[in-house]
Amino acid sequence: MSTPLIQVTNLVKHFSAKSGLAGGGGNVVKAVDDVSFDIFPGEVLGLVGESGSGKSTTGRLILRLLEPTSGRVTYGGQSIFDMPKNDLRELRKQMQIVFQDPYGAFNPRMTVGAIIGEALELRGISGAQRRSDTSRFLEMVQMPANVANRYPHEFSGGQRQRIGIARALAVEPQFIVADEPVSALDVSTQAEIVNLLLDLQQRLSLTMLFISHDLSVVKVLCDRVAVMQHGKLVEVGDSQQIFAAPRMEYTRELLDAIPIPDPARARRAA
């Protein structure tokens, strides 16, 4: 087996949850509780679990968008939490995140072209090259070049997600954390975006952590699946094996929650 691109070792993140009313209290939420796993180059690892199980926190820690309570994450052998800020800035160009709704992350006063151009600028690309690269990245997400002159609010959720993906790709990352990237979209748009991600991942040999509470999407995209429950990793394995024979009751329950899309099959199952 190849060397992991990312190694997560005994990762812990506690949040202090203030118990509202009296404004005091101070319970600790163990959002990520001693989690270890590897991500190999070119693979899509699914991170699944019910809402609140610690998936987003794990994803953000791996990108060091959050500081850990304890534990270690290495990227290409380098420990990201020990890294000086300058090195981290360089490393950030190799790692990108795609959010559930990229709209919140877009500056509403920037055109699509400016949004993608900003990402290109990180790689020192300007002028005519910047314009042609903007068109190229829009083309990659199957958007026409002329959308560069328009603003994010003019687009549907699915189109905005395409723009968010184009911005992430413009940095030419090796690794992408996709945090529930299709959860806010209607079912047919979900399928389009999942197919786009799958196609891009294969064409560009991207390594991806794909976070989702929806296992039907994970089944299509992921080589391996890691299952979280209450901040702990309860099961990791090959996608096919986990879908065929989950070891944990919790995983089985998540799988049972998958709606059956084909009405004929649903009738037979009833």
Ligand SMILES: Nc1ncnc2c1ncn2[C@@H]1O[C@H](COP(=O)(O)OP(=O)(O)O)[C@@H](O)[C@H]1O
């Ligand atoms: N900034 C924060 N402050 C306090 N608690 C948080 C914060 N972020 C997440 N949590 C808590 O940590 C737990 C895990 O959250 P999260 O990682 O967002 O789960 P998931 O993505 O699986 O839904 C939840 O109980 C959540 O309320």
Ligand SMILES: [Mg+2]
């Ligand atoms: Mg989340």
